[in-house]
Amino acid sequence: MNLTKMKKNSRNWRGITIICVVLMMVLVLVFEIKYSMERLNPRHAHGKTSEAWVTKTQMDQSELYTTKQMPTPSMAPKFTCDRSHYSYDICTVHVSTVLDTTTSTFFIQRPTTGSLDPGNNNPTVIKIRPYPRKFESFVMSNIKELTIKSTEPIPSCHVTHKHPALVFSAGGYTGNFFHDFNDGFIPLYITLNSMFQNQDDARNVVLVISKARDWWVKKYANLLGQFSNHPIIDLDNENNTTHCFPFATIGLVSHGFMTINPQLMPKSKSLQNFHALLSKAYGPIISNIQPQNAIRPRLVLVNRSIEHGRSLLNLEEVKLAITKQGFDVIVFEPKASTPLSEAFERISSSHVMVGVHGAALTHSLFLRPGSVFIQVVPLGAESVADLCFGNPARGMGLEYLEYRVRGEESSLIEKYGKEDMVIKDPVGFLSGKTWSKSTMDIYLKEQNVRLNLVRFRKYLKIAYMKARKLVNERGY
Numbered sequence: 001m002n003l004t005k006m007k008k009n010s011r012n013w014r015g016i017t018i019i020c021v022v023l024m025m026v027l028v029l030v031f032e033i034k035y036s037m038e039r040l041n042p043r044h045a046h047g048k049t050s051e052a053w054v055t056k057t058q059m060d061q062s063e064l065y066t067t068k069q070m071p072t073p074s075m076a077p078k079f080t081c082d083r084s085h086y087s088y089d090i091c092t093v094h095v096s097t098v099l100d101t102t103t104s105t106f107f108i109q110r111p112t113t114g115s116l117d118p119g120n121n122n123p124t125v126i127k128i129r130p131y132p133r134k135f136e137s138f139v140m141s142n143i144k145e146l147t148i149k150s151t152e153p154i155p156s157c158h159v160t161h162k163h164p165a166l167v168f169s170a171g172g173y174t175g176n177f178f179h180d181f182n183d184g185f186i187p188l189y190i191t192l193n194s195m196f197q198n199q200d201d202a203r204n205v206v207l208v209i210s211k212a213r214d215w216w217v218k219k220y221a222n223l224l225g226q227f228s229n230h231p232i233i234d235l236d237n238e239n240n241t242t243h244c245f246p247f248a249t250i251g252l253v254s255h256g257f258m259t260i261n262p263q264l265m266p267k268s269k270s271l272q273n274f275h276a277l278l279s280k281a282y283g284p285i286i287s288n289i290q291p292q293n294a295i296r297p298r299l300v301l302v303n304r305s306i307e308h309g310r311s312l313l314n315l316e317e318v319k320l321a322i323t324k325q326g327f328d329v330i331v332f333e334p335k336a337s338t339p340l341s342e343a344f345e346r347i348s349s350s351h352v353m354v355g356v357h358g359a360a361l362t363h364s365l366f367l368r369p370g371s372v373f374i375q376v377v378p379l380g381a382e383s384v385a386d387l388c389f390g391n392p393a394r395g396m397g398l399e400y401l402e403y404r405v406r407g408e409e410s411s412l413i414e415k416y417g418k419e420d421m422v423i424k425d426p427v428g429f430l431s432g433k434t435w436s437k438s439t440m441d442i443y444l445k446e447q448n449v450r451l452n453l454v455r456f457r458k459y460l461k462i463a464y465m466k467a468r469k470l471v472n473e474r475g476y
């Protein structure tokens, strides 16, 4: 990848980040409504076992298999789709299949021997977009659609694979750090672990990815290597090759925002297991362990550049307060070009992470379980903050603290005055309006924060006590 391309990518990345955080707010609202509905009706959608999607429940079965005939083992459907979930569809082709990359089509042989619906010459065709944001038609319209077809002629194989394929898209919002994990790697982890109990089988899956942009593949090469032993197949750049697989799954399973629900996972896997996978990709960490007493707990303070909003206006004062509390402090401001191994080393070797709500807090996935995470929540960001990082932090086994900014700590007070609804009651202000980008921009882009150090020190004290304990327990 050359330098200009890299620069362009980094610009794109920044643009996408801004849009995404705003979009995230909408999604979150939609999602919350949906979730609260699901809570009222626990039998709906998420209450299924992990196998559900490969077996039954509202399957969109191949028409080759008509309901009047008595099913026998040989008549098992050649492919099945589960479209019953809120955020994703998933289809599995259970028999050997040919992927034509030119048309993004999986071909399946029609039955050659007699009885199955012989008079029906209509091809059976199913279409699916393999991206777990089904609830959002705008982004889904940009996701490449795949076809599963049982019709002749079947193209011949250029490349024959011994192992199955898993197809998903790295388009949509993927490319923004939050979405890389939320819509990509976490669902990928869930899907592979649900499909295969055996680690070796899971790692033998061939990942077929659409919109696998060069910089993205390069940035996540180590992580992709933890998921699969095989080189990825770039669905958009295969020069009309055909690939044969013994079977294939198209789509990714999601359990909701930045979440792995252990109750839906074989062996109750959780975000902590996901963290363990990240350490395999980016560790080992902390080589030279020093004598216990010499070690001050380490705190990583996440900085945001001022042009995106939600910046910490008194960063230097906050940094001083952190040092005085007894921490070694590192200021971390991730860039698109920051190697993940470097970010991982910094964060996983820290005992505490502090940052204002924003995509960079996705790095909290790098904290070791038991570490402390303080999310600074600007006015108006209370619900997104919990959904995107608070809830995942609990799933990660972190000690999670939320520092909710008060009116007088927000830069918005200068513009609106302390009596304005914008300051006094953000939740009321937001809920009284139909959603609009300009309203959200008030909170997400116009707002910066200046922490009240007297109040913030109370959080630092708690964090310090917990961090000290960690250092004593772990020795580093």
Ligand SMILES: *[C@@H]1O[C@H](CO)[C@@H](O)[C@H](O)[C@H]1NC(C)=O
Pocket: 237, 238, 239
């Ligand atoms: C497809 O062709 C292009 C241009 O010839 C080449 O750069 C690329 O590596 C090819 N892709 C594959 C998967 O062979």
Ligand SMILES: *[C@@H]1O[C@H](CO)[C@@H](O)[C@H](O)[C@H]1NC(C)=O
Pocket: 102, 239, 240
């Ligand atoms: C792929 O096939 C299409 C249509 O058949 C053709 O236009 C295109 O040039 C082919 N591309 C490559 C790289 O062979």
Ligand SMILES: *[C@@H]1O[C@H](CO)[C@@H](O)[C@H](O)[C@H]1NC(C)=O
Pocket: 303, 304, 305, 306, 307, 311, 315, 331, 333
């Ligand atoms: C933190 O971000 C601000 C705003 O962009 C910048 O001015 C400052 O230099 C950064 N501080 C550090 C220590 O990186």
